[in-house]
Structures are given as structure tokens and as C-alpha cells.
Amino acid sequence: MKVLVLGGCGFIGSHVVDSLLARGHKVRVFDRQPERxxxxxxxxxxxxxxxxxxxxxxxALSGADAVMHLISTTFPSTADLDPPTDVSDNLVGTLALLDSMTALKIPRLMFLSSGGTIYGVPDAVPIPEEHPLRPINSYGIVKASIEHYLDLYRRTRGLMPISIRASNPYGPRQGHTGVQGVIGTFLRRVLNGEDLEVWGDGSVVRDYLHVSDLAELCAEAVSRDVTGAFNAGSGIGASVSDIVEIIGEVSGSPFKVDYRPGRPIDVPRSVLDVSAAKREFGWQTRIGLAEGIRETHAWMAATR
Amino acid sequence: MKVLVLGGCGFIGSHVVDSLLARGHKVRVFDRQPERxxxxxxxxxxxxxxxxxxxxxxxALSGADAVMHLISTTFPSTADLDPPTDVSDNLVGTLALLDSMTALKIPRLMFLSSGGTIYGVPDAVPIPEEHPLRPINSYGIVKASIEHYLDLYRRTRGLMPISIRASNPYGPRQGHTGVQGVIGTFLRRVLNGEDLEVWGDGSVVRDYLHVSDLAELCAEAVSRDVTGAFNAGSGIGASVSDIVEIIGEVSGSPFKVDYRPGRPIDVPRSVLDVSAAKREFGWQTRIGLAEGIRETHAWMAATR
Structure with missing residues (x-):
């Protein structure tokens, strides 16, 4: 099968390409620039x-049997700065993609959605896929809108879409400029001999997923003809304090943690129910949080 | 209070302007063209x-104390034809409006949302505002996205938005080209001596609201400082067959009804729970369905 990976040079995309190649697929990558x-x-x-x-x-679509759409011009932490641009780039751009795929009769699409933002403040954790979509930031609003349109195009245009709602992915090749997630940001600071800044008391809980576990699920999902939306997370919550503790064990170097008065945290606790993906795809996460942080630390130390 | 009515020359907008003038507000209208x-x-x-x-x-915003946003370049029945344009016109356009209002420090906004499309297929009727938003057509997806952004701008930019989720409005000055609702379309055909075409068996139930009742609620809502979303409907379901029967009584002229094999109807039954608007605004619907259809028929007969 020939798979087009939109955003295949990015953090998640590069791992997805690895998983596709390991399965023997032909891969075409479309991106703004080469891998970093x-x-x-x-x-x-x-x-x-x-x-x-x-x-x-x-x-890029011509000759592709399936498409994996991993492009976002924004991050959850940046999209709120300019919602009209977020919508124009990511929602309108995705709708144009869907229209092109329809015209070219390429029905199979895997879309990388966001389990961390699409539900908003959850009624309870772990969050199942059936939880209402009540996104509270622009990133999540755009992801929810795209998912609604995927279902519309499925019903009216013959598209065969599947959405993977990723939690908080981390791992080698993630950017670490402060906008892409706490693990990479903290590891970089520790490696630079800087203190860590924690906004709030460190109790905010998220579901961290190693990027290669996420990539495996994406590659499996696009290979099958299942439609719908599936959570992709570890299913286990970790607090910021947990992360700090693991980094302390992994790094072996001392650092100070500067707890600052909290920004209002919109979502205190987010953990995904991932039983559907396990059941449907026989998927298992293989890399635990401590092991994954250790690996990411080693990669970062070797590449800086 | 000086109120800017975006779309104030349209079907609903023209009635909203009447309600505002009756309350003594100053009114500025922004629209593409004069009232028809x-x-x-x-x-x-x-x-x-x-x-x-x-x-x-x-x-148009300069000097306004409050804004009523009633503009949509699409109808529920047409938006699916070109989702990228629907999103660019209506969602991106609305976000630009919100940014302009923020910059000009005009916080008060009443947004005309859609109780008929924002919920998708309801779990049960009547539908309360807390029902999950699962829109299944482009019109509803855009309305849901706008409502999510209104709440984001409320939390982060000081906007004071209120959404009125209208059911199926009908009444004098509605277009009747076939895209704007069954009552106007049927009345026009009967007045032209044509037969009625019903897709399906006539059992599809909707919540029809006289446009002047809707306009009264909109004018009251913008005058208060309540935020959130409120359903606006009659709270009573009527089937297509009910409409046909009332038109038969009202028109006094014979017509044939041609029942055609149904298009797949996405939502068999949609009726809104309007208790929140009644409680919050002391709002009452004043014009029953038979009376409203009679009035619309008389208006249409006089103006054709």
C-alpha cells in the first residue's frame, strides 16, 4: 500500500513513517521542510x-492508496493567539484536502486528532470516546470541527475516515521550545543546567504517551478499514510532580524546581480510556513513562 | 442603547429591528442589500x-453599544454543498468580528445559533441546552464551533456573548425559494396552484417558531447581561403532515400532495426544551402555529 503522510517530517510524523516502513508500506511524505x-x-x-x-x-495525493493527516500549523498552547488563522489554516485546509480526496476517489484517511483537548473539562476520568466534545481552546475546537466534518464526508461523499485522538505524546525528536509539552521542555532545561518552572502546585494530571506507541497505532489504523474515533493514550495519569520526580532519577544531576503561582488551569485532570483501541486493533503500549523519559533524555543529551 | 444588527435586512433581522425599535433602542443595520x-x-x-x-x-461597529449577529451566507439545506466556503464565510468571518469587537472594547454580542442543527440526532425530545453538540451538517458544525469560540472569547477576552438557538423560524418576509423552510415553500406552491411535494411519509417532526416571537427573545436577550446559550422554539413538535393539514384549512383552495420516496432523513424528530429562556427572560411565545401560518399566508397573498 502506498501511504501519503502529511506532516511526515514532524515529531509524530517521523515516527509514523518508521512504523509504516517497518510494515512494508511505500511512503510519500508531504511537509514544509525536511526532518530536523x-x-x-x-x-x-x-x-x-x-x-x-x-x-x-x-x-502529493496522486497515486496514494491512503492518507495520514498529521499537519497542524498550531500547538494547543499557541492556537488561542490567533483563532481566525488557526481555523483558516487547519480547518479550511483540511476541508480542501477532503474535497481533493473525494475528487480523486481516495477514500482512506487517518486523521490525528487530540484526546487532550477535544473533550474539554471531562465529567470523569478515564475519558471514553463517547464523552461529549466540549473543547475549550482553539486547538480542540478545530479538531472537534474536523471530526464532525469527517463524519459528514463519510455519510455523503464515501470517505473512510478514522480519527486517532492522541493524549500527550512525548519522546525523541519532539521540539523543546516550551510550546510542545512539559517532558521535552523540562529535560532540555535540566540538560542546560537550568531550574524547572512549574506553574501551580504540580498536581495537574495528564496522560503521557510515548510517540512510538502512538505511531504504531496510527500505522495499524490506516491499514484497516475501521472508521470512527479512537483514543490513544497510556490510560494512566501522571502529575507534573511525577514527571519532575522521574526526571530527577533519570538525569542524575541536581536541579531546583521553582513553583510559581498557577495560571488558571482549565483541565485539572485528563486521562483517556483506551480500551476501544486495544480491543479493535490489538494495540498495546510498550514503553512506560520512566523508560520513555530515560530514552528521551539520552536522545536529547546525544543530539544537543 | 445603540444596537448594531448584522444581517438586519434579512428575514429574521427585519423582525429583530422591529422589536428593537419598539423598545426604544437606536438601530444600525449592516447587510449586503436593503430589505426585500x-x-x-x-x-x-x-x-x-x-x-x-x-x-x-x-x-459599522463604531459607536455601537451591543451587536446582534444574524448573518449566515448559507442555509441548513445549502451549507453542505461547499463546506470550505461555509467555514471561511461564517466561522472565520465571525472570528474576525470577535477580534474587532475585542479591539474596540464592545463586549455585548447576541449570536443567532441553530437549535435545529446544533444537537444533531437528539437522545430524546424536547432537547435541553445541556444536550451534547453533535451536529451532522455543515450549518450546525459551524454554529457549534462559533459557540465554542464565543465561550473562549468570554473567558480570555472579556466578551459577553449570548447565543439564541433558534428552532425552525417561519413567518412574513421569509424567502420561499425552497431552501428556507417548508412553511413558506408550501404556501407559495399552494398560492401558485401547484401541488405539494413531500419527501417521505410526512412524519418528520420539527419545532416551528413564529419569527416575531423569536425576534422578541433576541431583543430582550441583547438588552440584558446574561451569557450562555438558550433554546428558542415553540417547545411543541409539528409534523410535515400537520403543516399540510393546517395549510389546507388556511388556504381554502384544493391542492394535491405528492408523497415521494423519502430522502434519508437524518433527524426524524427535533423539538426544543425552551424552559430556560422562559425562566430567564420571562419570554412567552404569542403566536400559535395555525394562527402564524394564517398570517403568513395572508402576507404572501398580499405581496406576490
Whole structure:
């Protein structure tokens, strides 16, 4: 099967490409620029362009049997700064993709959604897929809208979409500029000999998933003809304090933690119920949090 | 209070303007073109322009104490034809409006949402506001997204938004080209001596609300400082067959009803729970369905 990976040079995309190649698929990558931390992979076709340039995307689609859509021009932490641009780039851009796929009769699409933002403040944890979608930030609003449109295109245009609602992915090749997640940001600071800043008391709980476990699920999902939405997380909650403690054990170097008066935290506790993905795809997470942080620390120490 | 009515020359907007004038408010209308069925109203300021032209909208906002946003470039029955345009026009356009209101420090906004499409297939009727938002068509997806953004701008930008989720409005000055609702469409056909076409068996139930009852609620809502979302309907379900029967009594002229094999009807039954609006605003619907259809028939007969 020939798979087009939109965003295949990004953090998650690069791992998805690895999983696809390991399964023997042919891979074409569409992205703005080459991978940041690796040379081009042998056997992978690269096409560089802008997701909003519809003709470039149509070009990339030609001959593909399935599409994996991992592009977002925003992060959860940045999208609120400019909602009109977030919507124009990511929602309108995705709808143009769906129209192009319909026109080219390519029905199979895996979409990377967001289990961390699509539900908003959960009624209870772990959160099952049936939980109402009540996103409270722009990133989640756009993801929820896209999922609604995927179902509309399924019913009216013959699209075969599957959404993977990722929790908080982390691991090697993640950016660590402060916008992409607490694990990479903290590890970078510790490696730089800087103190850690924790906004609030460290009790905020999230569901951290190693990126290669996420990539395996994405690669399996696109290979099957299941539609719908599936949570992708570890199913286990970890607090910021837990992360800090693990990093202390892993890094072996002393650091100070500066607890600052909390920003109002919208969602105190978010953990995903991942039983559906396990049942449907026989999926298992393979890398525990301590092991994953250790590996990420080693990668970061080797590449800085 | 000076109120800017975006879409104030449209079907619902023209009635909202009447309600505002009756309450003694100053009114400025922004729309693409003048009212179709009436001359310009004395004392109302009209400004014509395109909602996507941000500078025109900013111009219209200047000096306004509150804004009523009734513009949609699509109907529920047409939006699915071109989702990217629906989103660009209505969602991105509305976000630009919110940014302009924030910049100009005009916090009060009444937004006309859609109780008929925002919930999707309801778990039960009547539908309360707390029902999950699971829209299944583009019109409803855009309305749901806008409501999510209204709440985001309330929390982060000081906006004071209220959404009125209208059911199926009908009444004088509604278009009757077949896309704007069954009552106007049927009345027009009967007045033209044509047969009625019913797709399916006539059992589909909707909540029809006379436009002047809706306008009264909108005008009351913008005058208060309540935020959130409120259903606006009659709270009573009527089937297509009920409508046909009332039209038969009202019109006095014979017509044939041609029942055609049904299009798949996504939502068999939609009726709104309107107790929250009644409680919060002391609102009452004043015009029953038979009376309202009679009045609409008389208006249509007089203006064709």
C-alpha cells in the first residue's frame, strides 16, 4: 500500500513513517521542510510544500492508496493567539484536502486528532470516546470541527475516515521550545543546567504517551478499514510532580524546581480510556513513562 | 442603547429591528442589500457591505453599544454543498468580528445559533441546552464551533456573548425559494396552484417558531447581561403532515400532495426544551402555529 503522510517530517510524523516502513508500506511524505533531526530516509519520497497550497496537496495525493493527516500549523498552547488563522489554516485546509480526496476517489484517511483537548473539562476520568466534545481552546475546537466534518464526508461523499485522538505524546525528536509539552521542555532545561518552572502546585494530571506507541497505532489504523474515533493514550495519569520526580532519577544531576503561582488551569485532570483501541486493533503500549523519559533524555543529551 | 444588527435586512433581522425599535433602542443595520419586502425604516441607519470585508464591519461597529449577529451566507439545506466556503464565510468571518469587537472594547454580542442543527440526532425530545453538540451538517458544525469560540472569547477576552438557538423560524418576509423552510415553500406552491411535494411519509417532526416571537427573545436577550446559550422554539413538535393539514384549512383552495420516496432523513424528530429562556427572560411565545401560518399566508397573498 502506498501511504501519503502529511506532516511526515514532524515529531509524530517521523515516527509514523518508521512504523509504516517497518510494515512494508511505500511512503510519500508531504511537509514544509525536511526532518530536523535526521537525514532523508532511503526509499521515502519527499515532497515539500505548503498545506494551504491546494495544488501541491493534489500533486502529493496522486497515486496514494491512503492518507495520514498529521499537519497542524498550531500547538494547543499557541492556537488561542490567533483563532481566525488557526481555523483558516487547519480547518479550511483540511476541508480542501477532503474535497481533493473525494475528487480523486481516495477514500482512506487517518486523521490525528487530540484526546487532550477535544473533550474539554471531562465529567470523569478515564475519558471514553463517547464523552461529549466540549473543547475549550482553539486547538480542540478545530479538531472537534474536523471530526464532525469527517463524519459528514463519510455519510455523503464515501470517505473512510478514522480519527486517532492522541493524549500527550512525548519522546525523541519532539521540539523543546516550551510550546510542545512539559517532558521535552523540562529535560532540555535540566540538560542546560537550568531550574524547572512549574506553574501551580504540580498536581495537574495528564496522560503521557510515548510517540512510538502512538505511531504504531496510527500505522495499524490506516491499514484497516475501521472508521470512527479512537483514543490513544497510556490510560494512566501522571502529575507534573511525577514527571519532575522521574526526571530527577533519570538525569542524575541536581536541579531546583521553582513553583510559581498557577495560571488558571482549565483541565485539572485528563486521562483517556483506551480500551476501544486495544480491543479493535490489538494495540498495546510498550514503553512506560520512566523508560520513555530515560530514552528521551539520552536522545536529547546525544543530539544537543 | 445603540444596537448594531448584522444581517438586519434579512428575514429574521427585519423582525429583530422591529422589536428593537419598539423598545426604544437606536438601530444600525449592516447587510449586503436593503430589505426585500419593505422600504428603509425611518430612524434606522443602514450600512451596506460584505461581512467578509473586515474594514466595513469595523466601520459599522463604531459607536455601537451591543451587536446582534444574524448573518449566515448559507442555509441548513445549502451549507453542505461547499463546506470550505461555509467555514471561511461564517466561522472565520465571525472570528474576525470577535477580534474587532475585542479591539474596540464592545463586549455585548447576541449570536443567532441553530437549535435545529446544533444537537444533531437528539437522545430524546424536547432537547435541553445541556444536550451534547453533535451536529451532522455543515450549518450546525459551524454554529457549534462559533459557540465554542464565543465561550473562549468570554473567558480570555472579556466578551459577553449570548447565543439564541433558534428552532425552525417561519413567518412574513421569509424567502420561499425552497431552501428556507417548508412553511413558506408550501404556501407559495399552494398560492401558485401547484401541488405539494413531500419527501417521505410526512412524519418528520420539527419545532416551528413564529419569527416575531423569536425576534422578541433576541431583543430582550441583547438588552440584558446574561451569557450562555438558550433554546428558542415553540417547545411543541409539528409534523410535515400537520403543516399540510393546517395549510389546507388556511388556504381554502384544493391542492394535491405528492408523497415521494423519502430522502434519508437524518433527524426524524427535533423539538426544543425552551424552559430556560422562559425562566430567564420571562419570554412567552404569542403566536400559535395555525394562527402564524394564517398570517403568513395572508402576507404572501398580499405581496406576490
Amino acid at each position: 533531526y535526521r537525514d532523508p530516509l532511503p526509499g521515502v519520497e519527499y515532497q515539500f510544500g505548503n498545506f494551504r497550497d491546494r495544488m501541491s496537496v493534489i500533486d | 419586502y419593505r422600504d428603509p425604516l425611518p430612524g434606522v441607519e443602514y450600512q451596506f457591505g460584505n461581512f467578509r470585508d473586515r474594514m466595513s464591519v469595523i466601520d
